[in-house]
Amino acid sequence: MKQTTVVEKSLDKKVKLTISNVTLKFGGVISLDDVSFEVRDGEILAIIGPNGAGKTCILNSINGFYHPQLGDICFEGSSLIRMRAYNRAKLGIARTFQNIELYSGLTTLDNLLAARQIYFKHNFLAGALYFGWARKEELQHRRVVEEIIDFLEMEPARKKIVGSLPYGMRKRVELGRALALEPTLLLLDEPMGGMNVEEKEDMARFIIDISEERGTTIILVEHDMGVVMDIADRVVVLDFGRKIADGTPDEVKVDPNVIKAYLGVEESDDSRPPD
Amino acid sequence: MELGEANTLPKLLIQNYHKSAEQVAMRKKDLGIWQEYTWKDSYDKVKYLALGLLGLGLETGDKVAIIGENEPEWFWGEFAVQAAGGIAAGIFPDSIPSEVKYIMEHSEAKFVLANDQEQVDKFLQIHGDLPNLKKVIYWDPKGLRNYDDPLLMSFDELLELGRKYEETYPGLFERKVNEGKSEDIAFIYYTSGTTGLPKGAMVSHRALILSNKAYLLNNPMTGKDDCMSFLGAAWIGEGMFNTLAHLNTGAKLNFPEEPETVQEDMREIGPDIISLGPRQWESMVRVILSKINDASWLKRSFYRLFLPVGYKRADDYFQQRRKPNLFWKLLCSIADRLVFYPLNDRMGTLNARISTTGSALMSPDTYRYWCALGMPLRQLYGGTEAGFISGHNSENISFDNVGMIAPIAEVRITEEQEILTRAGGQFTGYYKDPEKTKDVVRDGWFYTGDAGYITEDGYLMFLERVSELAELAGGHRYAPGYIEGRLRFSPYIKDVITIGGVDKEYVSALINIDFDNVGYWAESHGIGYTTFVDLSQKAEIAELLKKDVERVNRHLQPESRVKKYVLLHKEFDPDEAELTRTRKLRRRFMEERYKEIIAAIYEDKEGLTVETPVTYRDGRKGMTTAFLGIWTVGTGAA
Numbered sequence: 001m002k003q004t005t006v007v008e009k010s011l012d013k014k015v016k017l018t019i020s021n022v023t024l025k026f027g028g029v030i031s032l033d034d035v036s037f038e039v040r041d042g043e044i045l046a047i048i049g050p051n052g053a054g055k056t057c058i059l060n061s062i063n064g065f066y067h068p069q070l071g072d073i074c075f076e077g078s079s080l081i082r083m084r085a086y087n088r089a090k091l092g093i094a095r096t097f098q099n100i101e102l103y104s105g106l107t108t109l110d111n112l113l114a115a116r117q118i119y120f121k122h123n124f125l126a127g128a129l130y131f132g133w134a135r136k137e138e139l140q141h142r143r144v145v146e147e148i149i150d151f152l153e154m155e156p157a158r159k160k161i162v163g164s165l166p167y168g169m170r171k172r173v174e175l176g177r178a179l180a181l182e183p184t185l186l187l188l189d190e191p192m193g194g195m196n197v198e199e200k201e202d203m204a205r206f207i208i209d210i211s212e213e214r215g216t217t218i219i220l221v222e223h224d225m226g227v228v229m230d231i232a233d234r235v236v237v238l239d240f241g242r243k244i245a246d247g248t249p250d251e252v253k254v255d256p257n258v259i260k261a262y263l264g265v266e267e268s269d270d271s272r273p274p275d
Numbered sequence: 276m277e278l279g280e281a282n283t284l285p286k287l288l289i290q291n292y293h294k295s296a297e298q299v300a301m302r303k304k305d306l307g308i309w310q311e312y313t314w315k316d317s318y319d320k321v322k323y324l325a326l327g328l329l330g331l332g333l334e335t336g337d338k339v340a341i342i343g344e345n346e347p348e349w350f351w352g353e354f355a356v357q358a359a360g361g362i363a364a365g366i367f368p369d370s371i372p373s374e375v376k377y378i379m380e381h382s383e384a385k386f387v388l389a390n391d392q393e394q395v396d397k398f399l400q401i402h403g404d405l406p407n408l409k410k411v412i413y414w415d416p417k418g419l420r421n422y423d424d425p426l427l428m429s430f431d432e433l434l435e436l437g438r439k440y441e442e443t444y445p446g447l448f449e450r451k452v453n454e455g456k457s458e459d460i461a462f463i464y465y466t467s468g469t470t471g472l473p474k475g476a477m478v479s480h481r482a483l484i485l486s487n488k489a490y491l492l493n494n495p496m497t498g499k500d501d502c503m504s505f506l507g508a509a510w511i512g513e514g515m516f517n518t519l520a521h522l523n524t525g526a527k528l529n530f531p532e533e534p535e536t537v538q539e540d541m542r543e544i545g546p547d548i549i550s551l552g553p554r555q556w557e558s559m560v561r562v563i564l565s566k567i568n569d570a571s572w573l574k575r576s577f578y579r580l581f582l583p584v585g586y587k588r589a590d591d592y593f594q595q596r597r598k599p600n601l602f603w604k605l606l607c608s609i610a611d612r613l614v615f616y617p618l619n620d621r622m623g624t625l626n627a628r629i630s631t632t633g634s635a636l637m638s639p640d641t642y643r644y645w646c647a648l649g650m651p652l653r654q655l656y657g658g659t660e661a662g663f664i665s666g667h668n669s670e671n672i673s674f675d676n677v678g679m680i681a682p683i684a685e686v687r688i689t690e691e692q693e694i695l696t697r698a699g700g701q702f703t704g705y706y707k708d709p710e711k712t713k714d715v716v717r718d719g720w721f722y723t724g725d726a727g728y729i730t731e732d733g734y735l736m737f738l739e740r741v742s743e744l745a746e747l748a749g750g751h752r753y754a755p756g757y758i759e760g761r762l763r764f765s766p767y768i769k770d771v772i773t774i775g776g777v778d779k780e781y782v783s784a785l786i787n788i789d790f791d792n793v794g795y796w797a798e799s800h801g802i803g804y805t806t807f808v809d810l811s812q813k814a815e816i817a818e819l820l821k822k823d824v825e826r827v828n829r830h831l832q833p834e835s836r837v838k839k840y841v842l843l844h845k846e847f848d849p850d851e852a853e854l855t856r857t858r859k860l861r862r863r864f865m866e867e868r869y870k871e872i873i874a875a876i877y878e879d880k881e882g883l884t885v886e887t888p889v890t891y892r893d894g895r896k897g898m899t900t901a902f903l904g905i906w907t908v909g910t911g912a913a
Contacts, residue, residue: 109307142307143306146306146307146308147306149306149307150305150306150417151417153533155532155533155535155536156533156535156536156539158307158536159539209418212420212421213418213420
């Protein structure tokens, strides 16, 4: 197996997240098989691989939906493996889903405010009276949410019911909700799935902006190779639950293991990018 | 009519500042809240921006281009440029880099005030070709954090520079403003140009102020009034009707949060004055009609029940002008309470005391509709070159004519029915193009190129562009714009161009369906579709549109009727130069572009396969292929 190559740019940055020897099984099915890699502070890491390679399993293991049987996941030096999902959110890990998971009967604004719940300190009664500290707190949170609405250009959708929004905008609302948690690590599961070219371009720009302006570390699962190669600093490739490559987009593109996994040929000197 | 002591735009601003420094001058929605700016805020910004520009080396007569959405900074920038002795030149924010480059080269602008990253990127792309360009100053820093090009500068940096400059040269701002004369050029408006390259029309302070004063005679306003500013700021309409009314009367300018949120923002502000172009009024009608389709059964029934009441009121109003009897008054007030007030409230038009339209032809149906909703639209007639010529006041609103000729204007009609004007608001000339200026201004009269006449009781009638009255093979003359305006009233038609000419026996139409509304109709009738192309070529859709064509045909002389139509596979697009940036049709260009379709129509074919080159906004080119059906309107309909 090819040795791990780490981008020079991120070498001098400290490690944000370490996945070490993680194995995840469902009965007899091995979804992740001894997977290890590191994510460095501030980088955009893409996880790619054919269908069923275990990409989403990694995200689910990181944010606590799945519990790997073996191995360890360390976030900023402390182990996540025994921690509950909502505590992991409080640490600053947020995610979006492949199939949009929003409160479809609420407005965009309310969906984003709901995500702020973990930061609210006042109790139910104070909130109902909307007085003093509760009022001040509400206004603070509203400001954070409004800044996200501005950042993701969602003004037209602010007071619309989420269920009535077009698909591309709902994806954006979901990203907004993840940002409302003020994460330092953002997990994006196919943020561009089902989008048209223009929506994809917008989303790619937002992801880069999040990384540059907020310094958020991003792990991204995505099928669209063009996008991955454009925006990712580093790419991890999975196949049948095993890591087969890890490196810059240019390195991964020409990696024989990757070409084999995607094109299914035994030996080839074809250096076409996997697509 | 004469100018007061404040005879330039910056002087008017300072006058307002002295009169009502703490009053709200502008509002802009930001982070979901309406942020207010007083006249003092405006004054301070303008002062230090102007000093900053002087500090950067702006000299009297230098041009400064402004590009962006309508936001307070746009107008502070404009006034600052004028205060510093410069000339502002607006560029429409959706212009592609090549269009921006043309205007920049033509105007020789030294500085650019740009909205955001999107606009800044355009200049970074072309600035190698612009030797005159010294700085691009942006006001929205979002996304620009990592830009380190020395060409760029932020508004805040410019303001800071201005403050420092004042310490060295105290009193310079006041001196510069006082040097300004009313004949100085305030603005170069690049006319959208339905033919050829844009022309730079130079407009003086005097012309802008007089045009607006004449407009205010018909439409009196005060400092308590709210205006909505979202006509393109690079177009003279915004200057003549909103910006100058703001300066002349102190009326508040309100800016929408984003171009897409205009409707909601308008509802929150409830403006007293609404000035829109015909297309915008028509598109609001389409929004209402599709919302009604979406409404509950009860609401729909009320609407259907009371709309005829509204129409009767409209017809009374326009035709007989007789006083309605008590019964009708009662019925109207019920209709207003149950249907029209809530509807206007939804659209943000409930408080509108004055609503105006201008620029191009609007269909009488649209006038009638708005009047039925209780909002008679006043027409304005004028233009970038002519200035303000005529308009309605509250007493004489009509959809036949374009109102009484303003006291600042004279009008003459030539034998070819062309309207000539000579007005206080007339432009000074085309920048760097005395030849073209001589073409359109002879002996002080501006040749508008519009066909029209003056009625016996002194109203100005506008028919159509002289060049666009079209003739059919039999010698019959018809007004294409009129037919198109009528067709556009359909919620299913977004745009349309009619085809005729001396070599054609009859009129035909190329129609753009309104994707949202037709799509909704198709869904609710169980018709599946994939793309715009697919939807536009469904036989059911063609049937649906046929009803609209037949409805319009009923109002036309038999020779002018539309006999055939094609539902186009793509929308008309200003990026492809089919429309001007203000969405007027570029007729000759389109006839050339669609010549194969047109040929097929008149060869009596059933349809044809077309390949169309498409230019994307970033300049890439592509090809689309589609089979287009040609549909015939049954003779029984005629």
